[in-house]
Amino acid sequence: MHATVIENLIEKFEQLPGIGRKSAERIAFHILEHMSKEDAVSMSNIITEAKEKITLCPVCQNLTDTSPCKICSSPKRDNSVICVVESPEDVSAIEATNEFNGLYHVLHGSLSPMDGITPDDIKINELLLRLSDSTVKEVIMATNPTVNGTATAVYISKLLAPFDVKVTRIAHGIPIGSDLEYADKITLIKALEGRQTM
């Protein structure tokens, strides 16, 4: 027996990823009870503003409010290396390491014949366009180690064969800090296969 407006607010938050009914209620009541009117208006504005201002970078296809994006336009980045990822979240995760200084390419998904996602549905052609001159020397396939992610990496690496670029795949193995005995079989096999001289 919530007021209709409250019910609408709860339902909006319930649609967000990771938010169930109970969390959505908690958030809605927080906004109504504890958030100042200014804060609520500012939250509302930032949602529409973000949606209006954020577009895909014409070069790397990452989400951006400049064109090209900050990473693509930075003179400090090494433009001979492109790291191919599935989503903008993956770019954030790699950037957070502060260890990669090259450029990115965001596919916005992975090939999935079961779900009808074909090469034309993700940003593969945009990647090929970036290889038209000989600036890029290496393409790192950093798609997820899932069936679809791996298939996508293999598919793209074949497409890249005619180009004069080195195509690499990020390493798979035992995550740091975890316990060998709890690793799954496939990870263990990959870790053995990928062993390196100490």
Add this chain to the structure above:
Amino acid sequence: MHATVIENLIEKFEQLPGIGRKSAERIAFHILEHMSKEDAVSMSNIITEAKEKITLCPVCQNLTDTSPCKICSSPKRDNSVICVVESPEDVSAIEATNEFNGLYHVLHGSLSPMDGITPDDIKINELLLRLSDSTVKEVIMATNPTVNGTATAVYISKLLAPFDVKVTRIAHGIPIGSDLEYADKITLIKALEGRQTM
């Protein structure tokens, strides 16, 4: 190295209860990547609309978009019983049981001398006003079974002594479906004290 607008969006969601940095990022990217522009605008509008339209019911102090609220104005509710709770969420929880047909009174907090919350800071006077005629026969204290909630219940029950109303407290005991051996001591004591003839 998020675009400023994306960072602002993430920070807004991070301020909500139960949402950490990672969830806020996930929600922000969901809005930017997967939500339609119409849905985002609608979400933005509902936040400001809710904040504008929702006020406190002049009778029970619950959040409402009508005045008085739907419960207070319903002819089907028993207006001789008032259930006193700390927050609008508590009203939702009790309404969800479909077992209570009386009215509510929302205190918007509990007495907490440590945090400087005195009787004037919560809606106690508004409760007393509702007892001015002799319609109300019973007031059920359903504040939380915490130190502050219990103190609030005791404080209010003393204030109500001069009025011709029965003051009751919701039962405390072993929750249904749980295991006796894992109940804490105080709950177990309350369960024994509150035993009833079978």
